Amino acid sequence: MASLTPLAFAALGLLNEAPMHPYEMFQTMIQRKDDRHVKVRPGTLYHQVGRLTELGLAEVVGTDREGKRPERTTYTITDAGRAALAEGLRRMVAVPAEEYPEFHLALAELENLPVSEAVDAVRARVAALVAERSSYDEALGAMRARGLAERFWLDVSYVRAMLQAQIEWLSTTADRIASGDIPWDGPAVPEDTDIPTNSKEPTR
Numbered sequence: 001m002a003s004l005t006p007l008a009f010a011a012l013g014l015l016n017e018a019p020m021h022p023y024e025m026f027q028t029m030i031q032r033k034d035d036r037h038v039k040v041r042p043g044t045l046y047h048q049v050g051r052l053t054e055l056g057l058a059e060v061v062g063t064d065r066e067g068k069r070p071e072r073t074t075y076t077i078t079d080a081g082r083a084a085l086a087e088g089l090r091r092m093v094a095v096p097a098e099e100y101p102e103f104h105l106a107l108a109e110l111e112n113l114p115v116s117e118a119v120d121a122v123r124a125r126v127a128a129l130v131a132e133r134s135s136y137d138e139a140l141g142a143m144r145a146r147g148l149a150e151r152f153w154l155d156v157s158y159v160r161a162m163l164q165a166q167i168e169w170l171s172t173t174a175d176r177i178a179s180g181d182i183p184w185d186g187p188a189v190p191e192d193t194d195i196p197t198n199s200k201e202p203t204r
Contacts, residue, residue: 004052004088005048006038006039007038007039007044007045007048008048008049008051008052009085009088010029010034010038011025011045011048011052011058012052012057012058012081012084012085013085014028015052015058015075015076015077016081016082016085019061019062019074019075020074020075021072021074021075022045022046022049022073022075023042023072025045026040026042029045032143032148032152032153032156033143033153033156034155036156036159037155037159049075052075052081053075055080056078056080056081057077057080057081057084058075058076058077058078058081059075059076059078060074060075061074062074103125110122111184114184115177115184118184119174119177119178122170122174122177123174125170126167126171126174129166129167129170130167133160133163133164133167136159136160136163137160139156140153140156140157140160143156
């Protein structure tokens with residue numbers, strides 16, 4: 001089975017809800033804020049839907065025209081598409097992927113900054129995350145107001161929860177660095193600390 005791009009996978013999920021034409025899919029993704037976790041562009045979406053059709057995961061079910069607007073082709077998911085969607089979902093949810101976020105690397109190297117700069121940088125990130133959390137609160141409010149079923153915005157709810165956890169952890173960490181609770185100098189490992197070592201010497 002050929003691998004699908006995130007946008008193609010998202011499109012397959014929409015087609016599993018109901019037959020749609022690509023522009024309708026684009027509008028739905030924007031309304032649901034799906035562009036927060038996958039890059040959504042009309043031209044690229046049309047291309048990905050065409051790719052799904054080539055792979056036998058989607059098929060054309062009809063065309064229509066409104067006034068002088070260009071003709072629109074409506075697609076639906078196939079049985080093979082449903083199988084691919086289910087298989088991909090099971091894998092992505094159950095198996096943690098190997099990801100290398102830039103921020104994780106920055107935290108690993110944060111000790112290379114002076115205390116004041118490290119604290120300022122972390123607190124600046126907290127402020128940015130608070131603003132981002134507010135935008136997610138607005139999105140969640142809008143989805144609830146429209147009566148959109150909760151299963152369609154679990155991703156937005158999840159990201160909001162992760163933002164809250166990050167804000168709390170980073171705020172506490174910045175305070176601990178500033179107070180000296182996390183020492184910012186001295187040896188990496190105190191001399192009186194017992195460190196397990198391999199009893200075998202490396203082969204030369």
